[in-house]
Amino acid sequence: MSTTENASGAESSAITAGLHPSSGESVAPAPRRGVGWALLASELSVLFRRRRTIALLAALAAIPILIAVAIRLSSSTRAGRGPAFLDQITQNGLFVGVAALVVAIPLFLPLTIGVVAGDTIAGEASHGTLRYLLMAPAGRARLLLVKFAGAAAFCVAAALTVVVAGTLIGALLFPVGPVPLLSGDTVSVGEALLRFLAIAAFVAISMLGMSAIGLFFSTLTSVPVGAMATTIAFAVASQILDALPQVAWLHPWLFSHQWLGFADLLRQPISWQTFGDNAVLQAGYVVVFGALALARFLTKDVLS
Template identity: 80%
Template sequence: MFSSLLLSELRILFSRRRTLALLVALAAIPILIAVAIRLASSPGTGRGPAFLDQVTQNGLFVGVSALVVAIPLFLPLTVGVVAGDTIAGEASHGTLRYLLVAPAGRARLLVVKYLGAAAFCIAAALTVVIAGTLIGAALFPVGPVTVLSGTTIDVGEALLRFLAIAAYVAVSLLGLSAIGLFFSTLTNVPVGAMAATISFSVASQILDALPQTEWLHPWLFSHYWFSFADILRDPVSWASFGDNALLQAGYIAVFGALAFGRFLTKDVLA
């Protein structure tokens, strides 16, 4: 029953035009970056996102540069839209009552909705990296990659590391998905839950940038978002990956419990 419910949720989620439009918009980010650099007379050394200077020498860096651009706003925006719609969207369309009538149960439905949002996090990160790799290979030379430690790795290992970076970014968004799920249980208006989730992301990044709140930084879910650069060292440093995963797990536990408590007592009238 659970697996069939999850498969149904994933099928509905990724067949929606809105979801496809969000993924297309994310894929457009590395394409725009690559085309702009290709048409420019110079790569603009010292300006732009991290790794941008490396694109003309190696097209594999397009995906990583696009992630740096997408992480502060575009990825949280798309995740906020999907996570904020999980419960509130069903309520606004009048389908939530019918889902609860089925033997799925509220707890199981909540878990399925969260897993659907988590699947979108994975798809979103992969979309940016894969689109960046393909357009980079089409417009620029591709060869061995020089990592941040100064050593060189072959293309195969570089591609594996870029997939690991995509996994890192996907994990980074799981806490935000749990926050969006909680906000989605508070209202029957999806736009409100989406706006609250995105605002929460912006607030976390602002606090993380203020030296006056340095004591709070390690507890902010956005604190480790850019630490994926450790994967481009030799040897790879996995410490930040573990710290990030632990932090996101804490947000999942807290906001998942809040969402469960709210949804368990939520009156479903439509």
């Protein structure tokens, strides 16, 4: 992260904490009522103005673009080769976004989300701005909730970036028309776009458990890289375990188990069972690791 970016984040934190960023003198703190929303607005503003965040989203947008350009320049696409939906792109460009999600979910999405989630608390601690944030009348629990909300917002932005970029580049390079579903039915372009948004929501929810894990590791250290690396390592380990039949009993409990389970959203009628199961699974991880993060953060010494 650049020095300018750090200064911007520190200034926003100081303002939120009720300090004047240049003099360090106390100013009238914001009223306790509504301070959580002000803190959230500040967090989202700082997060999505960071060059790193913009670079991460740009890298995710590049995935469907590279896929579409490669297929456009290729002489043929063999059915059954490559990621799911890849062989249908030449017939309908709307499948670029879905195919890109299949490519991004195992590695690229966890990588970007691990970076953001691992930096939530550890990044503030490493820059010396955490103590100023804790001087705001919001309290530690509310600050932790705001940090998780910021990470969750990035999950939504990341999933939408892949789907929207894929849809746009697909419409630009390939024909677009009624979309065939996995059940054999065909839906209009408008309905297909709504289903793709539902898939983006499914993927965003799928990453919430990992965000909570990253938040917990971020409370354990003041070195953001360590929290990021550990979070990403957990995602890799979860996927490896999910691929081992010897531990099949463990698969339904792994936070990555349903990551690619959005196929039911491309059937007629839509089956929401997998969507609900995935939401419950991620909610469990959010509750458990959120509680661990809160227990750690409430006793964390950040003023010494």
